[in-house]
Amino acid sequence: MARTKGDHDARRREASEAVWRVLDAHGFGGLTLRAVAAELGATTGLLTHYFPTKRDLVAHALDLLEQRTADRPREVAADGSDALRGTLLAVLPLTTEAATSNRIWVSSWDPALADPGLSRDHARRYGRSRDKLRDLVAAAQERGEIRAGDPADIAAGAESFVLGLVVQALFDPAAFPARRQVALLDDYLRTLSP
Amino acid sequence: MARTKGDHDARRREASEAVWRVLDAHGFGGLTLRAVAAELGATTGLLTHYFPTKRDLVAHALDLLEQRTADRPREVAADGSDALRGTLLAVLPLTTEAATSNRIWVSSWDPALADPGLSRDHARRYGRSRDKLRDLVAAAQERGEIRAGDPADIAAGAESFVLGLVVQALFDPAAFPARRQVALLDDYLRTLSP
Structure with missing residues (x-):
């Protein structure tokens, strides 16, 4: 047949x-x-x-x-700094399902770093993610909700913060329950206010 | 014989x-x-x-x-917020040698996450690293060099920031030359001043 x-x-x-x-x-x-x-x-x-x-x-x-990851259901982000917060929260392992996805992302870094082509693909993925954050930062700056500064640098800093928080929370979920992850992110976001 | x-x-x-x-x-x-x-x-x-x-x-x-990593030569850290800055800078891939070590650390996260025993060992390693940062933060707070706040939370935030910056710099060294990594860390540290 x-x-x-x-x-x-x-x-x-x-x-x-x-x-x-x-x-x-x-x-x-x-x-x-x-x-x-x-x-x-x-x-x-x-x-x-x-x-x-x-x-x-x-x-x-x-x-x-x-x-x-793109298909993961997430709240529709509002505008301005709320959209930035929502986008960053969506990266964190706040649920079991998100933790599974995060765990696989982190585990992907080993094979990706070992292969120049895969490494470039990953660099592009994180570059796109930073570009999206940069646009959200710039929009929030226009609304006076985020302090002045190069939006690309603020985006790179925010991306760093959440990626590193993901790694720590995956290894030590007891030390980083969802509540604490959100509180740490909110502490960080407060430093971006004008 | x-x-x-x-x-x-x-x-x-x-x-x-x-x-x-x-x-x-x-x-x-x-x-x-x-x-x-x-x-x-x-x-x-x-x-x-x-x-x-x-x-x-x-x-x-x-x-x-x-x-x-423990044996890597590094400048003797001063006290207070300079010691915190020096410790965080020592984590970043600012040199080829440091990038090699970072690359291997990041690659270790995959096998470590896949094995409960190795995962606990890694959790302990990062826990010790945060404890060290927490003590540096507390000492800098006593000197009035860092804002008030739970030193453990400030340490967890700083550790997040540098770990995530390591990942991004490894994938995209062109976007994150040493100069920019240092500038981003210094931007972050300024948010911790009183």
Whole structure:
């Protein structure tokens, strides 16, 4: 029987789901064709149809991570400094689901740093994230809600603050419950007020 | 011929050097007994004498990383807010050597998050780092150089800021030359003044 395009897409989706479950359980360090095949109940031979090499698998996993993060439901951000706060809060591991995604992001930094192409892709992803923050900062400055200063620098500082908070909260969730993460971010945001 | 303790220590040091070179080149994702054996020009059989399992190898690599970081030459910190600034600057990838060490630290987060025991060890390491910062913050507050506030929270915020700056600078060294990293940290530290 001829395979339809729909079959192919469904199988590819199943493979993606299996990649996600492996990432969730073992991080990028545990992401191998063999682990995904086992998760899928398939042979590695079938899997190489979708991911000819380990690098293809990692690149797919990074795309999947970006897509899942973009699709994560979040409150519609208001304007001004509230939009900035909402965007930064959405980065933090305040829920179990967000912590899973954060944990996979952090784990992606190892393979990404080890490969110049993947590293450039990640640099572009974080660059886009900073650009978005920069625009929010500039808009909040126009409304007089954020102090003067280069919006790109303020954005880079804010991105630094949340990324580092993510790392600390992942390793020590007891020391960084959601309440404390929000309080620390709010302390930080107060330093940006005029 | 009987092997001496000195022989054993020398071989162990050689194995450690090989582990470091593998980490430098490939990160923790590329750290395998086979890769270290190849780097050492030895058999994996010899290597299992030092590292019976992959986990032993990763745990040794994390200890090595901590030791190398502690041994990194740095300026003797002054007291007060200068000591805080010096300690935070020492975390940043301001030199090629520091960037190598940072890159390996960041890459260690993947295997550490995937293993509860290694994760606890990392949580303790970052906890000690925050305790040190907290004491520096408290001392600077007593001198009137840092604003009022819970020194543990100020320390957690400062640690967040530098860790996140490390990640961004590693992915995008062109956007974060040493000069800009220092300027961003100084902007941040100004927000802590009374």
